Amino acid sequence: MNQQSALKNRLALQDHWLKPVLQTPFHHFIAEKMHGSNWYDWAGYDAASYIDDEELEYFAIRSTAAVFDITPMVKYRIEGPDAERFLNKLTLRDVAKLKAGRVQYTAWCDDRGHVLDDGTLFRFSDRCFRLCCQERHLPWLLDCADGLDVEITEVTHEIAGLALQGPTSAAILRKAGLAINSMKPFDLARFKLDDLDIEISRTGFTADLGYELFVAPQEAGRLWELLWEAGALLGIRAIGYNALNMARIEAGFITANADFVTSELALRPDRLRRPDEIGLAWMVDLTKDHFNGKRAIKSARANGTGGHVLVGLEIKGNEPAHHAILYQGQKNEVGIVTASIWSPMAKRNIAIASIQQPFGNASNTNLWVEIYAMRELQYHKMMKRAKVVERPFIHLPRRTATPPGDF
């Protein structure tokens, strides 16, 4: 037997490498800039953890402009005469208050009021919406539409998206010829450059000035070229998730299945969380008509059974407290850190944490974090005092300035 066919046979025996991982239409542009192969799986797509240096990428968000590929974000088109009614039943906030051309950060729950996911809701017109989120939910959405005249289609693969975030992001768009000056945060608009259709929303995951841009997948290359041409002298840089994650922690934003376990994926009943338990109580609009979980949320509030809170923490020292345990009085376990960094912008050691009530309040002065720091193959155990603080951890006036400045 010749060597080649023997190799072929062996390869055939293990075909896991044939498993398809999708590539976004921006893949080649990103791969070109990447040193190495730093991909992770985001909802079935190859997504960059980092391009070459995550700290430089982070500073691109805060100092110039960063481009992050958000194509893998799960997207649903929701259209029909009952679309608003459907979304009001599905989500926690009042969709009637969401005007066409606006975006709403929202969340949705199951019958027991446990959060299924959070996401953004784009309203294009009276009867046409797009819901963007982390997990896939089509069966739930379709069942929720029972008895309503609305069509729900997953369009994740039909739309390519880029997030452009950072102080020079508005300048880049202006330079590219897009009239975004009048757009306020959470505004949504459609633009046409020659024959290129671009949807732009002034949204992001960074608490910085920023936009999200959507085009048809076959136009992805044109969008990329457009941004790079306009951004060449404005510090544009492609980034991976690690840098974005730093920015979102500073912003105090939560990520599904990182800061809380979504109710469809949770295996253990005590991991389920109601909106009140993950800092989303403000979303719950009990004045609107019935929505999924309303009854359960109301009764949990009435019975005072909100067992946890999700809070921002400021921790002494400079060692990030990754997934560290929280103690009351250095003794009783009362929670866990779900995300943490030493914040370059706030110059503080910050974290997001889930804490059992009643320990998660700002007046608690006896909260401690147990941090294990690896120092040359030995853990250094530290007990650091922590304080519950307001989120976001940073406030940047440029985030909301309208019209946005050049940088």
Next chain:
Amino acid sequence: MKSYDVIVIGAGHNGMIAAATLSRKGLGVLLLEASPTYGGMAAGGEFAPGYAGPSLVHSLNGITPAILKEMQLDKFGLAPLPTMTTCLSHDDAPLLVADNYQIAAGILSREDEVGLAELTRRLKFQASILQQFLADTPPQEGAFPFSMKARLAKTAFNLKRSGKIEMQEFMRMALMCICDVVDEHISDERLKGLLAFDGTLGISLGPRSPTSLFGLYMRLATRSAGADHTNGYSINAAGRLIDAIYESTKAAGVEFGFGRKVRAINVNNGLAGSVETTDGETYSAGSIVSAIHPATTFLSFVGAPKLDTGFSREISSVRSRGNVSKLNLVLDRFPHIASIGGSGEGRYVLAPSANEVERNFNPSKYGELPDAPCFEFVIGKGDRDTVYLSAIIQNTPLNLKQGWESGSKRLQDLVVNCLERLAPGIKSSIVATRFFSPLDIESNFNVPGGHWHHGELQVDRLFSLRPVFGAANYRSPIDNLYICGAGTHPGGGLSGMSGLNVARALIRDKGRGGK
């Protein structure tokens, strides 16, 4: 808009019992019924064109003493009913079986006599464990009262005290199939056929399907929970009982609205407040009790958009495809059953063996009719010197592949030819006929799927899971909306317990004033 304390939807026995109980507590109750008369599936009316009598029901089982007392039914008089069953077969001699599967000495072989005694003792004991829960309001999440915990603890203790063997046997047998259990004890095919038939009648299982023994438990438990003289087979017994319940309900001061078909239960902000009928009327009420099929209540009247998605998903998954048909024959004389040499009032079952019942069940899985249907029939005196033969035919699926248009005729021919073989000459004595397929039951009695129990009465849909978890304690996720009927615990038949339980739940929630 007229306003009431309570509106009850559906004047079946459960609806009437609920309405009467609430009315006696001083509430103003309106009872809306789509058809022109009371009784629901047990309603009287036409047995066959031109002949008065009940359309569907020919047996009574398990009206509990609590219902007799609440509805003061004893004053309407309850006469002992025939409880004997005659097992027929084309080849074997007939076998007479009394209530609870008692057979006179000397008929069966010695081994079978011993085996049957042991089998019935065991089944009765195990059914009695379930029987303790039939009258209860099932616990739900967040509604698990101490009394229920105490009941469960007591049951577990009693079971343990009855001995290791009994406990082991219960754990072993509970989810078994009928065939495997009866094969362990008896060999008489006719008797095995009867047990197989009784345990699977009205549900979509064969005697070899796992968990089918539960059907037999339910039957035994319901019957032994019943008061004296409330079990038995008779053309008119159910009708008399329904009449008595109606009289008692009327006497309790309930206002009846016959021919008022409900179109919607208006729910605002999770609160049920009024009921709309197809004639455009709206009736408002402090509470609404729906005594009809849960799917109709929630999906048609309330509507999925007003319900939590998980709940409406569960309700739509309730299996409710009927598989029983009904054939009513009016005869000009009592049939002459050859193997008996005549016939009289009572119940006859043609289910020659457990295998035959299983063979009967097989085609129903694929939407087909059996070649030789198994069925029971009750014979009794009818209108104008006639004789009524009322037959219930098993395993006749709702979704019949050939369609019920042609299927009805075929099934009737199969049954009548079968009867002709058992009782030559019966064909020529037929004066009138009426047939109900599951599809006819659906349209005639407003029961989705035409299912006798308003949803499969199987282990996955009993007690706290009936009709679904979250609505099993007669309350629903809609405030002020209550449910009862065959679709709720303890299921179909004529026990009436869900009607009484829903009234109790409502009174408990709202206080004696109920407002």
